Amino acid sequence: MLLPKPLPDEVVGSLLIRACLRTGLNRNALLHAIYETRRSSASFLLGSTVAELAPLAGMEPEDFLRAHTIFPYATAFMSERLRALLLLKAVMRGMDDTHLGTLTHSVTRNVATWRFCNLCVEEDVARWGESYWHRIHQLPAAWLCLIHRAPLSTSDIALRGTAVTWKRLLLPHHVLGVPLQLTRSHELHERLTLNSTAYLSEPAVDVESLLLRYRGRALELGWLVNGNVAGGAMSRALRQHYGRELLLESGSRAGGRRDWPALMVRLNTQVSFTPVKHILLNTFFQTSQDALPQLARAEDEKPGPKVADGQRRDHATARKVQVLLNRLAKCGERVTVTSLLMRAGAWETFRHDRSRFPMTNALVQEFRRSDLAERQVGRRPAWRRGSGE
Numbered sequence: 001m002l003l004p005k006p007l008p009d010e011v012v013g014s015l016l017i018r019a020c021l022r023t024g025l026n027r028n029a030l031l032h033a034i035y036e037t038r039r040s041s042a043s044f045l046l047g048s049t050v051a052e053l054a055p056l057a058g059m060e061p062e063d064f065l066r067a068h069t070i071f072p073y074a075t076a077f078m079s080e081r082l083r084a085l086l087l088l089k090a091v092m093r094g095m096d097d098t099h100l101g102t103l104t105h106s107v108t109r110n111v112a113t114w115r116f117c118n119l120c121v122e123e124d125v126a127r128w129g130e131s132y133w134h135r136i137h138q139l140p141a142a143w144l145c146l147i148h149r150a151p152l153s154t155s156d157i158a159l160r161g162t163a164v165t166w167k168r169l170l171l172p173h174h175v176l177g178v179p180l181q182l183t184r185s186h187e188l189h190e191r192l193t194l195n196s197t198a199y200l201s202e203p204a205v206d207v208e209s210l211l212l213r214y215r216g217r218a219l220e221l222g223w224l225v226n227g228n229v230a231g232g233a234m235s236r237a238l239r240q241h242y243g244r245e246l247l248l249e250s251g252s253r254a255g256g257r258r259d260w261p262a263l264m265v266r267l268n269t270q271v272s273f274t275p276v277k278h279i280l281l282n283t284f285f286q287t288s289q290d291a292l293p294q295l296a297r298a299e300d301e302k303p304g305p306k307v308a309d310g311q312r313r314d315h316a317t318a319r320k321v322q323v324l325l326n327r328l329a330k331c332g333e334r335v336t337v338t339s340l341l342m343r344a345g346a347w348e349t350f351r352h353d354r355s356r357f358p359m360t361n362a363l364v365q366e367f368r369r370s371d372l373a374e375r376q377v378g379r380r381p382a383w384r385r386g387s388g389e
């Protein structure tokens, strides 16, 4: 057979490398033999269309896609329609695979190099006579081997631009690795790894209801100010919880009120988020019990008159704005943001430095999208719309 039998959780690129090593064909010759075209590339993580490839490994295309590519992870948080379309493109013979290429970005943009576990390598060599690249070791925010509970090692083979590196035909036992440095507790890394790797085998999720659940969870955990989600404050807490290095390593910097964690708990958000962001937010909710009291302590400790005063002023302003909003909602009066803040006596200070009013600003942003705002985002002022609306 042209391709060897795929080993447990072996990523497709590893199978192709082993095929080259066994048959003595170089990469181009192997791909030519599989696809019977002049194709010269196949993604390390996804292969190319698996319709031609899977039968040569003795498998059904869909089973192969689910067991040996990052397809399940990359599509886990997509709409059902898009996922079905991509599945069709991946498993049908002769389909155009241009859309599939971007699927690997959710991994390759957040993981620098091919990874492996030294202990797995030893065991694989003992058991199979050679080592191979495991799919479960190549995911963003997954730094540990879950079998050996040890940090993974990075190779010097870049996950991006694999068209070049693939030619080296290297398996883990051929390369020297550098163990990944854990920047947070072992427990936190283990939880992140568990949550990331789960999407290789778990059924895909319904994203819309998931985003609503995030919002509910944020409120439950106390990320709220006067009944609204305090997305900015939550976002900053998330950055503290993980630290800069961890977020950089997983390609997901965060920290401000416009950042992805804040967007993920906002109502009717129209943005789609990469799997690693879902995993980081979800894991934050599961593990951030420590972060909440820390925030409370930071306030209690009176870190300095400037900060404490600023926070008090923000709290007081947010309270006033909320009282005004309740009053406006009762009588149905529409106002602009400026007039709302002027009535709260805070317009001048607020507009000069919004960053010092995170709570008030969260409230203002919610208000801007509400029916009470005179100028709603993306709509004409109420008085232009006529009395019929």
Ligand SMILES: [Zn+2]
Pocket (backbone or CB within 6 Å): 117, 118, 119, 120, 121, 145, 146, 147, 148, 149
């Ligand atoms: Zn291992």
